[in-house]
Amino acid sequence: AAAAIDYIRRSQAGLLPRLSHPRPSDSSDILGLDPATRASLDLLRTRDGETEHTLFAAVSRTVTAAGSRMLADWIAAPLTDPERIARRQAGWVWLLDKPGIRDDLRASLRAAPDMARALGRLSLGRGQPRDAVAIRLALGVAREIGTILNRHENLPPIMEQAVRHLDRAHDLQDLLGRALSENPPARMDDGGIIASGYDAELDTQRELRDGSRRVIAALQQEYATEFGIANLKIRHHAQLGYVIEVPAAAGARLRGREDLIMRQGTASASRFSTERLVSLDQQIAQAAENAGLRERHLFTQVVGRILDEAALPDMAAALSCIDIAQSCAVLAGGGTWCCPAVGTDTSFVIRAGRHPVVEAALPRNARFTPNDCDLEPDHRVMLLTGPNMAGKSTFLRQTALAVILAQAGLPVAAQSMRIGVVDRLFSRVGASDDLARGRSTFMVEMTETAAILNQAGPRSLVVVDEIGRGTSTLDGLAIAWAVLETLHSTLRCRAIFATHFHELAELADSMPRLSPHTMSVREWKGQVIFQHEVVPGSARRSWGVHVARLAGVPEPVVRRAGRLLSMLEKERGRQAPPLPLFEQAAADVPDAPSTPALPPAAMELITELDPDALSPRTALEMLYKLKKLLKP
Template sequence: IEVTANHHAVMTGSDGAKARFIHRQTMANAMRFTTTELAELETKIANAADRALNIELAAFDALTAEAVGEAEKIRAGADALAVLDVSAALALLSESEAWCRPVVDSSLAFEIAGGRHPVVEQALRRSGDGPFVANDCDLSPEGSAKNGAIWLLTGPNMGGKSTFLRQNALIAILAQTGSFVPATSAHIGVVDRLFSRVGASDDLARGRSTFMVEMVETAAILNQAGERALVILDEIGRGTATFDGLSIAWAAVEYLHEKNRCRAIFATHFHEMTSLAGKLARLSNVTMRVKEWENDVVFLHEVGKGAADRSYGVQVARLAGLPEAVVDRAKEVLHQLEEGEVSGKTNRLVDDLPLFSVAVKREASKPVKSDVLGAALGEINPDEMTPREALEALYRLKGLAGT
């Protein structure tokens, strides 16, 4: 209780007031007092917080004990809700995205018609970049063959090879979880293992390079894949020298065909490997189609039979925004390297390529029409010009010449 200095006598003027009001503090213009009742109330409030906490802890312990006693029922209910949640979500997605019911049996079939990548399809729709291009995939045994097929997939960078690989792996997983799949139709023989080697990752902390990680993962696939496995391999051998990488990729495909005898899709930029189709009965060449239009490349994102003969890496570099001088220089080097490869002079090409030619090239000046410059010269009569007029005419001609 706080009172002004003028009224403090009310609190201290009598024995009864002194017994009731206990002086606590004196300030310049006021005095503060408390009472026995207020002190008791303060103690009750302080103790109430502790009692409330104890009551809350006791209630929580009782609730926990009761929940533990019903743990099995709660777990069963959570599992049922999880199944219901996933089933409802997949059903809604299947209905809205026109997914189909796959046929899953004990055969070695893998026949997908109009397959799509569900995530990329949604991303394209949201960004407004156009519809997703659906593609077929058939790795089923052909004719009297007892084992599934291998597709050797070639094509340009940004052509859609990695998306095609991933979408078929996702379709296999969705089908065996009991879901509808993003395709027009699907017939899949049970896949006991799904192996994939896609992308690149370093493990520098453990002293493993990108190529080392790639080889370790490839070794695991070749050592474990059986005839019921589905193997997805993306550009094996790209992390080392060209001939080393080509040799490893070549041998890996032969091993998949002869030893593992599994269904597989093998994407590569080593176009030399397409000749394996004539030697391995279950291997087929497929490619991502492109269309060249006015020195540019249009990616169709369609998978068709055949083999690509180019990777269009320079065109992709141009799309990525590399300086025109770098792109032009790359075209020159590529042309000379290709000529050297055909003529067998590849080893001498490095000495024949001029160094730093990109630095000495200058942008060509725009040509000036000769008739414009000639007309300007024809209008000049040197005998009638003053020195000032002659100098102005010279600057004007220099401007027309563009120098």
């Protein structure tokens, strides 16, 4: 923190912005999201750097810039504390059945300027008059919103806290109301920042300055009459000061007068001065300079008073929080978004979940097909097979996004949702290389897989797509098999494992918590119809040739590929077993000597054991019991 402050001080020429006290942050309070997961899910920006088709764009209904920034922070750093999550949810749930209050809050918030940005500029000495006016307007909006919410009893805690922060800084609001003019200029040099009546000395200097202008107007009329030149003007020149300006023809008649001093002649005009004009010019310049200096001094005092008000950062945060609450209430008000239940167990059930970004991009008359996701403890690993373009990647991402929204305290695009807190989320969906760093697509895939296997734990959620596709079939199948075993039996995390290695579905017999699912497909009149539904079971085909046709591959190539596929499938059916690695693994293991049957008591004890529920001490006690039962 000290190094950061030193950098700011040096880079800002000694000036420091308004800084809050450092606060300790525990990484366990925030859902762990590694860079690959953030890039995969397009939370705030897409891989192309765009902001349109992102999770933030799909859920934001905020009306203030500060509210949008806080919502982005919530999405980027979801929570792992169910109590804090419930506090956030309570704010927008309270507004769900109160459309009148929502509309009043939105109308008031639309007038709220960005208080935090204005404070930042003022604290660095870069503020302009309109930044101070922004603080005044924000204070007015805060008082107005506080009045709206104070009309109602039984506010949720997050709203009560916001109201307490909004109901402060009344003295500062009164000061700014008296000190600042109604419509100040954009720049300090333009003057007119401080309101009339606030400072007597400034009013005196302004009267002298503005009164002199009236004197100039009267003097112009006097000279026009005296010299008989109706279009005579008294103008202020940057180098010459106040001068009499007449057309060139009239100027020739005035050059002989002793009371006039010729200052400048051009082809179209002649400029003269008098001792009276010179004296008046000095008086006006002095009055204007004094007024400007006094106004700057007063504005500096006002800015200092603003920066001394400790309540402003909390007030800005409260306005942003209320903006997010109304945004969530508007989003969930249509009835198709739910308030998820987030607890401390390991449950995981989503009913009729949808992908919010894809749904937002659909045409108005199109409908997104919802899907359930059940990763309860007794079937916490879902093996998802099915054809390309059937929606596997969409299903993976929508599940991960639902967790992020739920633990950020926001509505979820689903009929209902109940999950135990996820401590780390890993999403490996979509292939990409990193050639600039010398990493191929497969190397990137394995690097990300390594990160998952080294960091995931029992409370993590892992969604992975096509592990092992960047190498040979047997290598890829072996890697996918080993990774799936590790997720299921070693890490014991909740996971969705999408793959085209359909043989892995056979592992359900040896992995009790593995649940095979597939994407539903129908054939009709020789065409393949993707139904985008996740159903129990496993696929036996990938329909890659059909997808090639959809992509525009020339028809002769598609037909040839179809014939080759049929030939290869027949050849494999004659020569190879369904899962060659199983057969190879069995062939490599020598025949083991037969073991005697276990005593009935030992068999009963083993049958009743639940390894996932055993503590280390209880497991040790069970081993002693088994050893005792197995003694001859």
